[in-house]
Amino acid sequence: MSARLLFPDPQAAADLLTFASRAVRLGDGTVRLRADGGVLVTTAAPLAPRGLLDATPTVLGLRVSVIDPELQCDLVVEASALLAAPDDASAVVLPETASAPAWAGVSPPRGGWTEVDALDSAVLAARAQYGIAAVADALPSDPGEDVVRTVRAQVWGQPDEALGGLALGTAFTAYALGFIAGAEQAAVRTSGVWTRLTLARGHVLVRGPVRSGLTPVRATGG
Numbered sequence: 001m002s003a004r005l006l007f008p009d010p011q012a013a014a015d016l017l018t019f020a021s022r023a024v025r026l027g028d029g030t031v032r033l034r035a036d037g038g039v040l041v042t043t044a045a046p047l048a049p050r051g052l053l054d055a056t057p058t059v060l061g062l063r064v065s066v067i068d069p070e071l072q073c074d075l076v077v078e079a080s081a082l083l084a085a086p087d088d089a090s091a092v093v094l095p096e097t098a099s100a101p102a103w104a105g106v107s108p109p110r111g112g113w114t115e116v117d118a119l120d121s122a123v124l125a126a127r128a129q130y131g132i133a134a135v136a137d138a139l140p141s142d143p144g145e146d147v148v149r150t151v152r153a154q155v156w157g158q159p160d161e162a163l164g165g166l167a168l169g170t171a172f173t174a175y176a177l178g179f180i181a182g183a184e185q186a187a188v189r190t191s192g193v194w195t196r197l198t199l200a201r202g203h204v205l206v207r208g209p210v211r212s213g214l215t216p217v218r219a220t221g222g
Helices: 010-023 121-138 145-156 169-176
Strands: 004-006 030-036 039-047 058-066 073-078 091-093 114-120 185-191 194-199 202-207
Touching: 010 030, 010 039, 010 058, 010 091, 039 169, 058 169, 114 121, 121 145, 121 169, 121 185, 169 194, 169 202
Parallel strands: none
Antiparallel strands: 004 091, 030 039, 030 073, 039 058, 058 202, 114 185, 185 194, 194 202
8 A cells, every 4th residue: 555644634634735736836846745743844846946057046835734643754756646545535645756856955944033024915915926927928929948947037036125125936936835815914034044934824935046156356465
């Protein structure tokens, strides 16, 4: 029998499958599943760079749920391969193979977060819609994959004044993963190079992009 994730109730299992169905259409379509101590952390990467010269920021969407306390795992799977168990509404069947995307090797800190701001969910929704329209307007009629990635990096990677300087992709991730539902204030916290946006339905974590190249020449001596 295939390995399973066992949840305390059918709704928790259904929530994971809903999150996975949204992640299928975003980024590389994979999710990371980390379970320990009765807590499952599910992460998707709607935006992540591919290679050193890719300016796309790393923007992760994360949900936390209660799970079988005896379960321990840390693996990345195709989101489309997670299936409802036919004989148990509180279980989700795992695929037999796992993946190893580069973004999964980049882990946000677990502690040391300091609250610095808050953002209205209506602002997040509006900026996400603006970015979606901007991407659509910038793409030619028949773009190749490289063109699509370049346009998405330019639009979603730009700092947005309405978001307090966070990458516009922050709003896109919250919107596309279904984290925005009704009026609420999303807390903004920072830890090192990471920023975390917390909504009732999930978290958005932002890092990067990592800049590379030569540093400016500095004058020395008198």
